[in-house]
Amino acid sequence: MGLEDRLRGFLVELIRLATTRLPRDVYEALERALEAEDNPLARMQLEAILENSRLAARLGRPICQDTGAPFFYLRVGDGFPLRSRLYDVAREAVREATRTVPLRPNAVDPLRGRNSGDNTGRYTPWVEVELVPGESLEAVYAPKGGGSEAPTGLYMALPLEGVGAVHRAVLETVAGAGPRACPPFVVGVGVAATGDQALALAKRALLLRRLGERHPDPEAAELEEKLLREVNELGLGAHGFGGRVTALDLHLEYGHRHPATYAVGVVLSCWALRRASGVFMPDGSWRITSSHI
Ligand code: SF4
Incomplete structure (x- = not known):
């Protein structure tokens, strides 16, 4: 398997993790919210949210039906070998994850009203790059749900x-x-x-x-x-x-x-704040750095 394929596999794994397993810090904040809450109706909602998150993790299914707009935040070492390929590989990873996780197709052409069907399109996924010293790539994938984006x-x-x-x-x-x-x-x-x-x-x-x-x-x-x-x-x-x-x-x-x-x-x-992070090395090895339930 070539380096580019390995990088794509790494990014697909970040997408899968972020989509199906809530970050531990978010889950623990929801548990603390349940402890602090005394309104029975709100408690019921929090219990359902926690149960939903545990089930998603156990079954490997998306935490929410809205699997979000795809966002990558990349810290790229100035010696990282695939710098000019990052945007294309991120796009391919989103396409593959749309089929395999699966993700809901969420990318709609705003002028023609057509859904691309694979979560890619103009400026989609959104990829932010920061250049840093070194040879590795630190990546965060953080899908953004549409319901909580509307009130921005x-x-x-x-x-x-x-x-x-x-x-x-x-x-x-x-x-x-x-x-x-x-x-x-x-x-x-x-x-x-x-x-x-x-x-x-x-x-x-x-x-x-x-x-x-x-x-x-x-x-x-x-x-x-x-x-x-x-x-x-x-x-x-x-x-x-x-x-x-x-x-x-x-x-x-x-x-x-x-x-x-x-x-x-x-x-x-929304409560479903999803993100996953990891480090990819120039020899093709990688590790996940975020913690999930
Ligand atoms: S706002 Fe969040 S929890 Fe609500 S539907 Fe959208 S992604 Fe799901």
Whole structure:
């Protein structure tokens, strides 16, 4: 088997793992939510979510019927041998996983209304590449469900509103999402100079950081905790039945802004926050680095 085939096999395994087995940190956050919850209807939802996740892992079936839009985050060593082939191999891996996992075909041409049938298309899968020193490839696959993507919020606030704009953006987005985005949520927040930067940072914070991990900047970490408390005070609860746990966690990332702008992006994940990661070596060996139930 050639190196490219091995790489495709590695990416297919990441897709299979992410789709069928919830990350352990997400499962444990859901268990803690059940412990903290006292509304019987919300408790029933959380019990069903946990049972559903265990069954999916045991049977090797997708955690949710919406197997998401495909996202790869790749950290590519400057000596990695297949750099120029990464986009094509990622696309082939998505095609193969669509048949073998299987995945629901979710890629629709927005101008013609046609579903490609294999989860690939223009800019699909979405592949973000970061160049790093070394020879290996670190890969994360994180499919993004459509229901929790719909309420995404972008606020181009006035700079004089300052951090108040972040509170407003988060609370308005979560309150507007309501039950249709399958809470309890994980909330990703990005603050930056431009709208596209804010949303990109929000998505990275949402999908790449483990639940319970705080931002290394103490002020950002304190803001994360404050915002998480405020979101939970909204009382939406699991699947909108009311309760103490509306969000399992909230992650914020920021970049320096322009003096005239204050862009805040808010991206939500439903309870089914799915991701799998691993490392692929230039000799074709690989290992999974994420932990799953
Ligand atoms: S929002 Fe999440 S849990 Fe709800 S249907 Fe979509 S992927 Fe599934």
